Amino acid sequence: MSIQLLIAQVLLLLLGLMGVAAARPDLIMDHGLKALLALAATFIVARMHPRTFMKHGLSFWLVTLVLLVLVLFIGVGTAESSGTRRWLPLGPLKFQPSELAKLGLILQLASFFSRRGVQNKLLSATAMIIVTTALIILEPDLGTSVLTFSLGIVLMFAAGVRISNIAGFMLALGLLSLPVIGRYLETHPYIMERWTGHATRGDVPQPGLDQIGLAHRDLTFGGWWGHGPDGLRYQYFAAHTDMVVAAIGFTTGLLGVMMLLFAYWLIVQSSLQVGQLAARIRPMTPEVHGASILATGCMYMIVGQAFVNLLVAAGIFPVTGVPLPLVSYGFSSMLTMSAALGIIHSCMRTVREQLPDEATNPDLLAVPAD
Template sequence: MSVQLLIAQVLLLSLGLLGIAAVEPENIVDHGAKALLALLATLLVARLRPRTFLKIGPAVWGVTLVLLLLVFFIGEGTQESGGTRRWLDFGGPFRFQPSEMAKLGLVLMLASFFSRRGVQNKLISATGMIVVTTALVFFEPDLGTSVLMFGLGIILMYAAGVRITKIGGFMLALGLIALPFAGLYLQTHPYILERWNGYQTREEDVSVGLDQIGMAHRDLNFGGLWGLGPDAPRYEYFAERTDMIVASVGFTSGLLGVAMLMFAYWLIVATALEVAHLASRVRPMTPEIHGASILAIGAMFMVVGQAFVNLCVAAGVFPVTGVPLPLVSYGFSSMLTMSLALAVIHSAMREVRRHLPEESPDALPLSAD
């Protein structure tokens, strides 16, 4: 397993606990228990070999498609999501957001597909997988997650070895096909334009999302360099615990905590890139090694791509999307899925290092079998 990846996960989960302690201290025990379960899931699933992930990829992807379809019939919404249907509730702890699982399902499916079939003349099938998965999330509607899902598919294509010119043509064709339907979609879901208009005009009375950004900036400013701690006097309300949890982290632990947050995500990126680098040195390049490299890059983008969007929202660069901060925000669906993504990277790292020739130099010092 990769020590640096474990450090990143523990850092993120710990910072999430600090953030929740400031926003909703009554939920700290619940959040802590779920964080421990997520960490345990990472340790257990990381013991599997990449060939297992590649083998079960089509089945996992198929299950997530069924769950996404069920959302349209028996799905439930929340106040935070504006009443849109994004959740399945089977009672007790069996309440989750299928779109979170669908990200991992798409990673496993495309990695399995490209490792078995290669990248030559196989783009129509891969494109269909990306479009179907993205469309089911898009029509929930969940625009932020669907954009991330589409980006994830593009990254997986590139990681598999598809030429950038072919990817560009694929994106252009889909854009031209989708353009006539964009106006109808925005008319059906006016809250998207309301958020965008609020972001553009910077008028707090236009959008609740902009008000959230203002509160996030306030909390970050009050945190200062070292933070005020989770026991500092609370304001009447804090920025939202999902979209703006980084503001609570900054309030409790200051600039130091935010820097640690960024460092943890950098460790995830560095580990996945190391897997891809080492995989390129393995000769011969077997389908399993190729698949392990795709899995690592896809799982990394799942985590860091979503973190990038969330942090840009908190900074006011992007309009509010409702995308949680991976391994930090309150919510078990996202936390568990992202923890499983880290387990995939652990597995890929171990497999690639096992196949390195003996004369190859070791990987980064923080990585270990």
């Protein structure tokens, strides 16, 4: 297993424990148990082979689609969710199928492109991305649907689809979807209210009454070193979920926030290394190609969502409702992201095993292959 990835995961889980302890001390034991289960899931998934993920990619993806359909009929929401249905009840627990759907799309597209290549196969891949995204939009969950759609684009690029083809696909889809977008925004007016409210926040002298303003105050009070898990200065409903970075900043200060960013950077660096090493294997087998796509997709699923969450906490994006991966309270996201890390571990091991001896020298990675 990759030591860098393990360090990143443990660091994120520990920071999440400190953030939840400051925001909701009553949930710390529950969150700690879920963090241990998530870490165990990473070790279990890491022992599998990328061939297994791609073999069952279609089945897994279809199951996630069924779950997304079910959530439209029997799903539940929360008091703060504006009437949306995003969770399936499982006894005393609730599970968010959209988190699994992102992972299912990664497995299916990696399997599809590794088996069939990228020439003249874009229509089927496009349909997979659109179907998955559309079902998430219907919940409605605009933030997750945008992340899912962008994930599909990244997977296309990682598979080797030409930029011109991707750009043409996005342009055509954007033009065709304009009437649907207009109707969607009319049906769900709270989405525009969030955007317009976000745009006018700068005109308010003291925006501290909203949760982003309160999160900013907690970050400011954290200073360089933080105040420890003694409880936040202000209380707001998303302090342990979407705005957990504010709790981390209050508890550990700027040092903790920098450690958070460093952990995500380690995930990016490790995942990109899989692609760099895979490019040195000649000929590139479908298995190696698929492993490279899997690693890139899983990396983007984690770090892309973290990027959006942090921009929301910084006040650059309006509230989207996406958790901070491996940090926020909530088992659906934590378990899925931990499984994604396990897949990256598996892909790293497989690619290293197939490298020629001379390619394992790190000094040679920067030298273009002949």
